Amino acid sequence: MNRKILLAGLLVIAPLLVFLGIGLSKNPMQIDSPLIGKPAPEFDLEDLDGQPWNLERLQGRPAVINFWATWCQPCIWEHPILVDASRRYRDQVQFVGVILHDEPDRIRAMVAQRGVWGPSLIDPGSTAAIAYGVYGAPETYFLDKDGIIVHKQVGPVTPELLDELLAPLL
Amino acid sequence: MMPSAKKLQNMRRLPGLVVARLLSIALLSMGLSLMGAGLTTAQSQPPPGSGDAFVLGLPEGTPLSGRLLDERTEEVSRDIRCPVCQGLAVADSFSDTAVAMKAEVKQMLAEGYSDEQVFAYFEASYGEFIRLNPTAEGFNMVVWIAPVIVLLIGFSIVALRLRSASKAARADDADTSEPLREQVEEDDLADYLDRVRKDLKPTKLEPGT
Structure with a gap:
């Protein structure tokens, strides 16, 4: 009887171990977003020059919305990649940065030093970040020309990833 | 009446059996609960x-x-x-x-x-x-229901085991033949008397103690 109960316990634990294995085999950088395939959340923000930006202004061509900050080292790594991509896709894709928990003056200084790849939008109260389900920086959302979110990238982007994701959207 | 040797043996084994069952039940409960939670997390879709x-x-x-x-x-x-x-x-x-x-x-x-x-x-x-x-609906209900069901099953197993152990002990008593019982009782009594004699063995007291 003892063996039977032990066997039953093991049978119960076995599925648990399977779930653990599945969880460990997943890429922790890939966080599923419920917004994939859905219209991007609306926002109404201003850039560093006080110019208003909203979702409507982005529609008509694919957009890349990147949440970043100067305190985020991976954001600094990917900055030149985004500068380069914004030049390569100049008239085809709209690149937009949303500042996550950072000071506009620091953003201005970094952009002046490392180059501009798009407007940097100030997000008071992190309303846009919360609406997009942002966990940290950097996180990048790829929108098609109709404003539908097609991909969310957690962590820095690479030139290859940008090309791969933007190609079908053009 | 002194209990039979087999009954004594059964009684000594009983706490161990109960602990083993309770541990098994706890293991089962934990496994199912975690499995339910794991499934809930795995299915966390909007x-x-x-x-x-x-x-x-x-x-x-x-x-x-x-x-x-x-x-x-x-x-x-x-x-x-x-x-x-x-x-x-x-x-x-x-x-x-x-x-x-x-x-x-x-x-x-x-x-x-x-x-x-x-x-x-x-x-x-x-x-x-x-x-x-998590909302208590759909598959998420497993998280709430499974532990209760497993506990009920566990308590049932414990109750059944306790009952069968008690029945077995009673059956042992009934089956034990009278001469054997007397023999066992005599053996136990003899051991007991030996210990009493040892304890009562006169000890030499030193003067002044």
């Missing part, structure tokens, strides 16, 4: 149509203010997970994200949005993961 939930429609509750607003904000924030923390609620974290989320909760409650609308708003962006208390 409900259909929630993608446009950031347009929440008209507030369905009553606009709150003052102390009541603060209290409700705390209560609702306790059920919303801080997405940048390790297992903390928004109410318990001082991270920038949690503070911003708590401010949004407060603003929504002040505008008259119901608790469920507030949860739906965050769920639309982060998925069901954001709820610290």
Whole structure:
């Protein structure tokens, strides 16, 4: 009887171990977003020059919305990649940065030093970040020309990833 | 009447059996509960149509203010997970994200949005993961029901085992033949008398003790 109960316990634990294995085999950088395939959340923000930006202004061509900050080292790594991509896709894709928990003056200084790849939008109260389900920086959302979110990238982007994701959207 | 040797042996084994059963039950309960939780996490997908939930429609509750607003904000924030923390609620974290989320909760409650609308708003962006208390519906019910069922099964097993052990002990008593019983009793008595004799053996007392 003892063996039977032990066997039953093991049978119960076995599925648990399977779930653990599945969880460990997943890429922790890939966080599923419920917004994939859905219209991007609306926002109404201003850039560093006080110019208003909203979702409507982005529609008509694919957009890349990147949440970043100067305190985020991976954001600094990917900055030149985004500068380069914004030049390569100049008239085809709209690149937009949303500042996550950072000071506009620091953003201005970094952009002046490392180059501009798009407007940097100030997000008071992190309303846009919360609406997009942002966990940290950097996180990048790829929108098609109709404003539908097609991909969310957690962590820095690479030139290859940008090309791969933007190609079908053009 | 002194208990038979076999009965004594059964009685000595009983606590061990009960502990073994309880451990097995605990193992089963834990396994099933965790399995249920794992499945719930694995299936944490947004409900259909929630993608446009950031347009929440008209507030369905009553606009709150003052102390009541603060209290409700705390209560609702306790059920919303801080997405940048390790297992903390928004109410318990001082991270920038949690503070911003708590401010949004407060603003929504002040505008008259119901608790469920507030949860739906965050769920639309982060998925069901954001709820610290998953909704008790669909497959999530496993988390609530499984431990109760497993405990009931466990208690039943313990009760059955205790009953069968007790029956076995009674059967042993009945089956034991009288001469054997007497022999066992005589042996036990002889051992006991030996110990008494040893204890009563006169000891030489030193003068002055």
